[in-house]
Every structure is written in C-alpha cells, then in structure tokens.
Amino acid sequence: MDVTYENTAQTVRTDKGVLRYHEAGDGPPLILLHGSGIGVNGWRNFGGNLSGLAEHFHCYILEFPGFGASDPIPGSHPVLTAVASVVRFMDALAVESAAMIGNSMGGVVGAMVALAHPARVDKLVTVGGVGTNIFSPGPSEGTRLLREFADNPSREALIRWLHCMVFDPKWVTDDLIAERWQAATQPAALQTLQAMYGSKAAALQQQSEAQSKVPPYWSMLHKVQCPTLLVWGADDRQCPLDMAQIPLRLIPDAELHVLSNCGHWVFLEAKQKFERISVEFLQR
Template identity: 70%
Template structure:
C-alpha cells in the first residue's frame, strides 16, 4: 500500500480551544478518522503515524491529534491520560466532528477506550495498538515501563537507546536518525515534565497509592461499556505491553476482535506497517 504523499509542513494545522491551542495533522477525504498517539520518550502524533497517514488518507479524512503536554500542543494541568481524553472531545467540538472512528497507539488506545466509555456516541469504531488491559500473567510494571522509569528519573541518551530497542522486535529499526530525533524531542521541557508525571518513580508510586486509596475502579473494569466495534492489535513480542494484556478486553468489549502480529514489538503500525494497515482498513471499511 503506497498511499498518498503527505509532508509535515503540508498537513500541519492548529485550532484554538477554551484550554489552549491544539495542533494536529490533517489529510484525506471521507469519514473522519482520529489517530491518537502513545506516551514515551520524545513521542508525538506525527512520529507515531507519519508513515501510515498517506494510506489511511486514501479512505478517510484523517486527523493526527497532538495531545497536550508532549511538546506540540499547548500544555494543560492534570494527569496526561486524563487531559488527553478531554482534549479529544475539545478537538472534535472545535472542528464540529460529531462522531469518528479512532486509532490509538498504546496510551492513545487507553484514551480512545475512555472516550468510548464516557462518550459512546462520539466513537463509531476503535482500533487499539497495544496498551489496553491489565497485566494478567506478565510482570507489572513491564520491562518497557521500567526502562521509561529509569529514563524519567535520570535522562540519558544510552537509556533512550535501551528503551527504543525494547520497543521493537527488529533492532535495525532503531537507526541513528530515529535516536537523534527522539533525543532532541525528549529535551523539550514540557515533554520531559509529562514523562516524569507519568513514569517517574515518585509519581508512579503516588499514582498507584492514590488509585488504591480512592477505591475507584480501574478503566479496564468498565470495558463492557465500550459499545462500538473494536479491533485490538498487538505485537506478539511486545515488551512494553505484553500480549497477555488483551485477553481481558477481548472478553469484556462486546464487539471486540483481536489480531496479533508475529515478529513484532510494541510499534505495530511501524514494524508490521503493511499488515497492520491492511487489517485495520478491512476492519474500518466493513
């Protein structure tokens, strides 16, 4: 799947909301499709989906949303996952999008699930890439999360490389260009602040204690409220979100199906690019 040509400058947009400017990339015509990025070191929506945008834009009006706090859109207060979910609704309201299909990578999948639980009329279909569900058989935190904690507690280029190599099955994907791009982005103050808030040892421990003290149910215990058709995609060799995690969402989400890609790590949309695009388009175009 070759896809249409897209460039960073040619697709970049921004829109003002009541809580600051949201920046995004836009391409294609057709039904709306929101692409929601994950967390991690030097992450952005563009870096997650730039290689897939051209293919999806042949069938959909695509929007790659940059979440607040990751160095692109204006930051807002609060936990990054919660502010990301609220930014999706702000973004859709600002552009007059009543309902859309969504693709969410890792944290972006959790964001999409939370939007589908709380605003079921806004999500027509959902594709997740890792991330969703609890660790059942695997250790928690995972190997990838522990590497993120190490970087958040004391950033270094070597720690970045170790985490990047943990994201993929094929280490040849961890090129010097990709390392340098992520390292430069990770030095953005807002990006580093968000990473520390999500994965720093102190913040991570405080979050676990707060959740236990609140008595509030975890989001994955409410997955039966996700009413839209949902495709869970996973890399069999994912060391950030091990492949036991989708077992529970596969059973709880009423219209869920699961596709696992072999010889593939956490970045399914990059490492299994063509297969992921084919399976996702088949699902979304039914």
C-alpha cells in the same frame, strides 16, 4: 497520496489553548491518537501511516497537550488531559463522531472516550496498551525502562527503551535516536514523561489507586459499545500480549489480531499489514 509534515500541519484554538494536528484525505473521519513514551508525539507515531490511511478516510492526527506540540495543561494527569482534549478537538472541528485508532496510551484514551462519550466513537482500533497484565510481570520491561529514563535522562537509557519497542533492531537508527533525544529533552515533554513514569509519580499513583473508590478503566470495558479491533505485536515488551485477554473478554464486540515478529510499534514494523487490517475493519 503524498503527505508531509508541513503540508498537513494545522492548529485549532480551544478554550484551553491551541491543539495542533495533522489533516489529510477525504471520506469518513478517522482520528489517530498517539502513545506515550520518550520523545513521542502524534506525527512520530502515525506520520508514516497517514498517506495510506488518507486514501480511505479524512484523517486527523491529534497532538495531545504536554507532549511538545499542543499547548500543555498543567495540573492534570496526561491521560485524563488527553481524553478531554479529544472531545475538545472534535467539538472545535464540529466532528460529531469518528472512528479512532489509538497506539498504546492512545488506545486507552480512545477506550476512555468511548466509555464516557459512546456516541462520539464509531469504531475503535487499539495498538497494544488496553487492558492490564495477567501473567506477565508488572510493571513491564518497557515501563521499567521508561521509569529509568524519567528519573535520570540519558541517551543510553533512551537507546535501551527504543530497542525494547521493536522486534527487529534495524529500526533503531542513529536518526531515530537523535530525533527522540532532541524531543525528549524539551522541558514540557520531559515533565509529562516524569508525570507518567517517574518513580515519585508512580508511588503517588499507587497510593491514589489504593484510596480511590473509582474502579480502573479496564474493569469498565464491558460498557464499550463500539466495535473494537485489538492489534498486538506477539513480541511486545512494553505491553505484553497477555494484556489483551481482558479487553478481548470484556468488550462485547471485540476481536484480536496478533502479528508475529513484531514488537510494540506495530504501525512501524508491520506497516502494510497494520494499515490493511485497520482499513478492512473500519470499512466493514
């Protein structure tokens, strides 16, 4: 199926602003949830996978508020805003339930939707992100590089982070650097990145977590009711592989697929394998 940015782009108005998304294919609904990072959005994460997945599913790539495409919602943490936006999006399009694929932060968002609204998530595929560090240092190398960029944006800091996302440096092209730099310096996108990874935000989050009586989401993963596939790159330096142990142990119906010679961007570096594994799991 031939898909482009232009012929798949859609908008829907909700009570908290416009949500933008990309739509393609027929079949059971599949919502793709993008990650966080420098210059990220839904199309940049999953645009290259849309053609393959749309052969089997009615696909929606949702653009989270605050990342430069959908209308921003000030005053809330970007992850919580993203979780609420998934439910608003499904309500606006009258999608009662759907399978979901979430990359990194998108996997966390998908898991949180499954925890809060179990009837809305049929199956869940996560690409890194879900869980917490057990053996590896925290914050991870990738998170430290995100903080470096959030505190002092520069092309050099962007390039260091991009190289951290992949196993093979061939993926860090001049075009990718230029595209991400242009996107990352947009005010709304930079503000969202700083709210997630900046030093001040990190300090406030640590203080909030210390005072909060609400347990972290990953400690509640035993309540996820849907079958869940955890996909991980063996060489992930953003979300190291040991993070997978907690969701694999806690989620009642979970399985883990690890891809060698692959970093955090599994959907890019192992495109065909990722799509084949995901389709097989979702159609099972």
